[in-house]
Amino acid sequence: MTSTLVHNIGQLVTNDPQHDGSKLGLINEAALLIEDGVVAWAGPNADAPTHHIKHRFDAKGRAVIPGFVDSHTHMIFAGDRSAEFRARMLGETYGAGGIAHTVEKTRAASNQLLRSNAESLFQEAHSSGTTTIECKSGYGLSVEDERRSLEIAQNFTSETTFLGAHVVPVEYKRNPKDYVELVAGPMLDAVLPFAKWIDVFCDKGAFTVDDARTILKAGMAKGLLPRLHANQLHDGLGIRLGVELGAASVDHVSHVSEKDIEALSTSNTVATLLPGQSFQLARPIPMYAHFLKPALLLPLPPIAIQEVLTQQICPSSLQLRSEKCIFRQSKHYGRRLWVEQKRCDVKILDIFLKGHVPISRY
Numbered sequence: 001m002t003s004t005l006v007h008n009i010g011q012l013v014t015n016d017p018q019h020d021g022s023k024l025g026l027i028n029e030a031a032l033l034i035e036d037g038v039v040a041w042a043g044p045n046a047d048a049p050t051h052h053i054k055h056r057f058d059a060k061g062r063a064v065i066p067g068f069v070d071s072h073t074h075m076i077f078a079g080d081r082s083a084e085f086r087a088r089m090l091g092e093t094y095g096a097g098g099i100a101h102t103v104e105k106t107r108a109a110s111n112q113l114l115r116s117n118a119e120s121l122f123q124e125a126h127s128s129g130t131t132t133i134e135c136k137s138g139y140g141l142s143v144e145d146e147r148r149s150l151e152i153a154q155n156f157t158s159e160t161t162f163l164g165a166h167v168v169p170v171e172y173k174r175n176p177k178d179y180v181e182l183v184a185g186p187m188l189d190a191v192l193p194f195a196k197w198i199d200v201f202c203d204k205g206a207f208t209v210d211d212a213r214t215i216l217k218a219g220m221a222k223g224l225l226p227r228l229h230a231n232q233l234h235d236g237l238g239i240r241l242g243v244e245l246g247a248a249s250v251d252h253v254s255h256v257s258e259k260d261i262e263a264l265s266t267s268n269t270v271a272t273l274l275p276g277q278s279f280q281l282a283r284p285i286p287m288y289a290h291f292l293k294p295a296l297l298l299p300l301p302p303i304a305i306q307e308v309l310t311q312q313i314c315p316s317s318l319q320l321r322s323e324k325c326i327f328r329q330s331k332h333y334g335r336r337l338w339v340e341q342k343r344c345d346v347k348i349l350d351i352f353l354k355g356h357v358p359i360s361r362y
């Protein structure tokens with residue numbers, strides 16, 4: 001057994017309310033014992049175990065928080081969309097079609113280029129405090145390009161998601177039903193060794209609810225786990241489809257109705273808000289408050305908030321305290337990715353928390 005004691009922690013976030021009655025479960029002047037990659041003990045520094053410790057790490061008064069979880073990324077791509085960004089800033093509206101440009105560049109890119117681009121993005125995420133990262137395909141949109149995208153992604157994370165149904169590629173624009181058959185058939189078979197999850201962009205301009213159901217069910221029948229892009233651009237039945245299929249998460253959810261809230265409230269599906277993405281697309285930020293004020297007398301739907309950028313956006317735009325951002329970006333990971341919650345992924349900050357999270361390298 002390997003054991004590591006992190007001691008002299010100025011402030012430790014445990015997400016366990018038993019420590020101080022708050023959701024963050026703060027312990028001041030703390031220590032943390034890790035055994036075989038799992039949290040074995042957390043408590044006051046003065047009570048730290050002293051026997052059978054193989055490694056010691058002195059935190060020198062710094063704060064220690066649970067690693068963040070990013071349950072929604074698209075890291076396997078080439079090219080950039082700066083021209084599209086500029087056009088949006090000049091007033092053009094965003095549609096799902098902007099993805100086509102990245103598809104063209106990704107198809108033309110070598111494996112080496114895709115891998116090195118992904119590597120730098122994963123490193124950047126890790127340096128910002130994210131320790132668990134989901135990664136989707138979705139910029140290949142051919143059997144071979146989706147397969148190699150996921151094979152590359154698997155080098156960086158076990159949370160890989162097949163998103164062949166991102167948009168209909170240009171060569172299938174005249175017969176989109178043929179593309180749905182391709183995704184649910186040969187493409188799905190080709191990616192199975194490299195994918196854990198299956199996802200569909202269910203929205204106007206992308207895939208209909210019926211097509212999304214067909215594709216997700218095909219993936220689930222072959223052992224993949226469902227998640228869904230839903231209600232990003234328009235109202236629709238995407239959220240309720242996610243609930244119907246028992247998806248781990250419905251993502252974006254910028255347009256929600258009371259029926260959507262009601263469906264989520266009685267399910268295990270997590271609504272994942274992506275305010276950072278809305279911010280970048282200059283679209284309305286998903287309203288956290290929508291999920292907190294249903295006049296429905298129902299349990300509140302589980303909500304997660306994605307992206308480290310939200311540490312900047314949430315406190316001001318969503319009136320969400322920094323502490324809640326930390327809680328939602330870490331504690332809720334088990335529900336969004338159905339992964340082991342006792343695993344010890346922590347980040348040592350260069351600061352002392354005190355109610356505000358400065359944005360810097362973690």
Ligand SMILES: [Zn+2]
Nearest residue numbers: 072073074229
């Ligand atoms: Zn996405």
